[in-house]
Amino acid sequence: MPDALMPDARGHFGAFGGRYVPETLVPALDELLATYLACREDAAFLARLADIQRDYVGRPTPLYHARRLGDKVGCDVYLKREDLCHTGAHKINNALGQALVAKRMGKPRVIAETGAGQHGVATATACALLDLRCDVYMGEEDIRRQALNVHRMHLLGARVLPVTSGTRTLKDATNEAMRDWVANVRDTHYIVGSVVGPHPFPMIVRDFQSIIGREARAQFSEAMGRLPSVVTACVGGGSNAMGMFHAFVPDAGVRLVGVEAAGRGVETGEHCATLSVGRPGVLHGSRSYLLQDGDGQVLPSHSISAGLDYPGVGPEHSHMKETGRAEYVSVTDDEALVGFQMLSRTEGIIPALESSHAIANLAALAPTVPSGGSVLLCLSGRGDKDMETAVSALGLGNALNGGQR
Amino acid sequence: MTRLMRSLEVLRSKGDRALICYLMAGDPTPARAAEIVVAVAEAGADVIELGIPFSDPLADGPSIQAAGQRALNAGTTVPVCLDIVRQVRRTADTPIVLMTYLNPILSYGLQRFAADAADAGADGAILVDLTPDEAEEWQEAAAAAGLGTVFLLAPTSTPERIRLVGRLCTGFVYCVARTGVTGARVDLPPDLPELLARVRAETDRPVGVGFGISTPEQVRTVAELADGVIVGSALVNVVAEAGDSPDAASAAAELVRSLKAGTRRA
Numbered sequence: 001m002p003d004a005l006m007p008d009a010r011g012h013f014g015a016f017g018g019r020y021v022p023e024t025l026v027p028a029l030d031e032l033l034a035t036y037l038a039c040r041e042d043a044a045f046l047a048r049l050a051d052i053q054r055d056y057v058g059r060p061t062p063l064y065h066a067r068r069l070g071d072k073v074g075c076d077v078y079l080k081r082e083d084l085c086h087t088g089a090h091k092i093n094n095a096l097g098q099a100l101v102a103k104r105m106g107k108p109r110v111i112a113e114t115g116a117g118q119h120g121v122a123t124a125t126a127c128a129l130l131d132l133r134c135d136v137y138m139g140e141e142d143i144r145r146q147a148l149n150v151h152r153m154h155l156l157g158a159r160v161l162p163v164t165s166g167t168r169t170l171k172d173a174t175n176e177a178m179r180d181w182v183a184n185v186r187d188t189h190y191i192v193g194s195v196v197g198p199h200p201f202p203m204i205v206r207d208f209q210s211i212i213g214r215e216a217r218a219q220f221s222e223a224m225g226r227l228p229s230v231v232t233a234c235v236g237g238g239s240n241a242m243g244m245f246h247a248f249v250p251d252a253g254v255r256l257v258g259v260e261a262a263g264r265g266v267e268t269g270e271h272c273a274t275l276s277v278g279r280p281g282v283l284h285g286s287r288s289y290l291l292q293d294g295d296g297q298v299l300p301s302h303s304i305s306a307g308l309d310y311p312g313v314g315p316e317h318s319h320m321k322e323t324g325r326a327e328y329v330s331v332t333d334d335e336a337l338v339g340f341q342m343l344s345r346t347e348g349i350i351p352a353l354e355s356s357h358a359i360a361n362l363a364a365l366a367p368t369v370p371s372g373g374s375v376l377l378c379l380s381g382r383g384d385k386d387m388e389t390a391v392s393a394l395g396l397g398n399a400l401n402g403g404q405r
Numbered sequence: 406m407t408r409l410m411r412s413l414e415v416l417r418s419k420g421d422r423a424l425i426c427y428l429m430a431g432d433p434t435p436a437r438a439a440e441i442v443v444a445v446a447e448a449g450a451d452v453i454e455l456g457i458p459f460s461d462p463l464a465d466g467p468s469i470q471a472a473g474q475r476a477l478n479a480g481t482t483v484p485v486c487l488d489i490v491r492q493v494r495r496t497a498d499t500p501i502v503l504m505t506y507l508n509p510i511l512s513y514g515l516q517r518f519a520a521d522a523a524d525a526g527a528d529g530a531i532l533v534d535l536t537p538d539e540a541e542e543w544q545e546a547a548a549a550a551g552l553g554t555v556f557l558l559a560p561t562s563t564p565e566r567i568r569l570v571g572r573l574c575t576g577f578v579y580c581v582a583r584t585g586v587t588g589a590r591v592d593l594p595p596d597l598p599e600l601l602a603r604v605r606a607e608t609d610r611p612v613g614v615g616f617g618i619s620t621p622e623q624v625r626t627v628a629e630l631a632d633g634v635i636v637g638s639a640l641v642n643v644v645a646e647a648g649d650s651p652d653a654a655s656a657a658a659e660l661v662r663s664l665k666a667g668t669r670r671a
C-alpha cells in the first residue's frame with residue numbers, strides 16, 4: 001500500500017476532510033484507524049490481501065487498448081478493466097480490504113450503504129467469503145432501478161434494508177447506515193463504499209482502491225515506455241477516480257480529469273455535479289464540496305446512474321480541485337447514454353452507466369490531448385445491472401434488434 | 406452562559422433537577438413553535454433546547470427527523486429560528502440552548518451565528534456532529550459572542566474524552582444515555598448508573614442525560630442520577646399529534662407539567 005502523504009493525522013486534506021460525527025462514533029473511528037494502520041504494516045495481512053486480490057478478485061485487471069473506441073472519439077484510449085473484477089466493479093477492492101480489517105477488529109457484523117448496488121454486492125460478497133453478518137441499506141428508488149443487484153445481495157446472504165426517507169437514494173441510505181452504526185457500533189463495522197465519510201474512511205478507501213492506478217501506471221509504462229497524457233474516471237463519491245488518480249499525483253505532466261454526473265443538465269438543478277457547482281460544507285462526517293441551498297440544507301441530487309446520484313464527494317477530490325491538481329467536468333444523462341452505446345458498439349464492452357460518463361467525456365477531451373498522447377480511462381464497472389434503466393431510457397427493446405451500425 | 410449556569414445552580418441548591426425540554430423550531434410552523442416554547446417554559450421547563458432543522462439529521466430517530474422535515478417545509482431557516490428565540494424572550498427568561506448540526510451553521514457563518522444567537526437571547530448551542538476535535542474555530546466564535554458551548558458525551562466515550570468534553574462545555578455536559586439515535590424507548594438503558602458514575606469520576610460539571618427518556622417515571626429515575634433530564638421525542642410527538650392548532654401548546658405544556666413533577670425533590 002502507498003505511503004500516504006495525505007491526509008494529516010486528523011484526516012485533513014488541506015481545508016477538507018476531518019471528522020464530523022456524533023461523539024458516540026469517535027472511539028470506533030479511533031479503533032478503526034489504529035487497526036488499519038497496524039494492518040498496513042503487517043506482512044501477514046498484506047499477503048492475505050494480495051492472495052485474495054489475485055485469486056479471488058482476479059487482479060491485476062487488464063489494461064486494454066480500445067482502438068475502435070479511440071478512432072470514434074479521436075484520441076488514443078486505454079481502458080483499465082475494473083469491470084472484469086469479481087462482482088463486476090471496482091467496489092470489491094475496498095469491500096474486501098475493509099472486511100479483513102473488520103475481521104481483525106473482531107466485529108461479527110458489517111453494514112454498508114449502496115446506491116447502484118455494486119458496493120452492496122461487493123460487501124455482501126466479502127462477508128460471505130469471510131463469514132460476517134451483513135446488512136445493506138439501500139434507497140427504495142435504487143432498489144427499483146437496480147433490482148438485479150438486490151437479488152444478488154439476497155443470494156449472497158445479506159439483508160437489504162429499504163430506506164424510505166428523503167430522496168430514497170444513496171444520501172439517505174448513508175444516513176440510515178450511520179444511524180445503525182451509532183446504535184450498534186460496539187459489534188458492527190461500517191464498510192463505507194467510497195472515499196467519503198469521517199477520517200479515516202477517505203484514506204482507507206483510497207488506499208484499498210489505489211491498486212487500480214498502481215497497476216495501470218505500471219502496465220501502461222511497460223507497454224508504451226511513457227505515461228498517459230490524461231487519466232480520467234467518473235466521480236460519484238470518487239473512489240474509482242481516486243484509486244486511479246493516486247499513483248499519478250506525483251506525475252506533474254499527467255492531467256487528471258474527473259467526470260461528474262450533470263443529470264438533466266446543471267442548469268436544471270437536477271444533477272450531482274458536486275465539484276462543478278457545489279460549495280464546501282459538512283455532510284456524512286467530512287468537510288468537502290456539497291450540493292446545498294443558501295441555508296445549508298443538502299439538495300436532492302439526480303443522475304440516471306444510481307452510483308453517481310449523491311450530493312457529496314470525497315474530501316481529497318475537493319482538495320485536488322482546490323490545488324488544481326485535478327480538473328472536474330460533468331456530462332448529462334443523455335450524453336452518458338451515448339457513451340454507454342458507443343463502447344458497446346465499438347468494443348463489445350457494455351459499461352456501467354457510471355463509467356459511461358467518463359466514456360462520454362472522451363469526445364470533449366480528445367482535442368486537448370497532445371498528438372502522440374493517450375488517455376487512460378478507468379472502466380469502473382460493467383453494465384449488466386443497468387440493462388433495464390438503459391432499455392427504458394433508450395426505448396430499445398426489440399426496436400434495437402440489429403442495431404444502428 | 407451565566408443565565409444557564411445560574412438556573413442550574415438555583416435548582417441544585419434546592420435539591421431539584423433540571424427538566425430540559427427539546428422542541429423543534431418551526432414545527433409545525435414558526436409562529437406556532439414560538440407559542441409552544443413559551444407554553445413549555447411556563448409549564449416548568451428549566452431549560453429549552455431548541456432544534457434548528459437540518460435536511461440530514463443522522464443522530465436523530467424518526468420523530469425528530471419528521472419534525473425537522475415539517476419545520477423545513479414550513480420555511481424554517483436559521484434566521485427564522487433566531488426570530489423564534491427573540492419572540493420567546495419577550496415573555497420568558499428560561500435558558501435556551503440551540504441544537505442542530507454543523508452545516509446550516511457553517512453556511513450561515515460561525516462568527517455571525519454565535520453573535521446573532523447571543524443577540525437574540527440564546528444562551529448556548531450544541532452542534533451534534535461537531536466534537537471537540539474539530540471545534541476550535543467554533544469555540545472561539547462562541548466565546549467571543551458570549552454564547553455557551555455544550556458538547557456530547559456517549560456511553561462509548563473514554564475517560565480522556567469525558568475529561569476533554571467536561572473541560573470544554575460551558576453550562577452542562579450532555580450525556581447521551583445510549584448508543585443510538587434520539588427517540589422514545591420503553592426502557593431505560595440498564596447500564597445508565599454505571600455510565601453516570603464514569604462521567605462523574607472525570608468531571609464535576611452538571612450532567613444532563615438524554616436520548617430515549619419520555620415518561621414521568623423515566624424522568625424520576627434519571628433525576629436520581631443526573632443534574633438534568635432531557636426529554637425530546639416525547640414532546641415532539643405531542644406537537645406532531647396536535648398538528649397546526651392551538652392545542653399543540655396546551656398539550657405540550659400538560660406533558661411538561663407531568664414530567665416536571667419527576668425532577669422536583671420528592
Ligand SMILES: Cc1ncc(COP(=O)(O)O)c(C=O)c1O
Pocket residue numbers: 089090091115116117118119193194195234235236237238239240241306307308352354355380381382
Ligand atoms: C461501476 C461504478 N462506478 C462508479 C461508481 C461511483 O462510485 P465512486 O465515485 O466511489 O467510484 C459506482 C458506485 O456505485 C459504480 O458502481
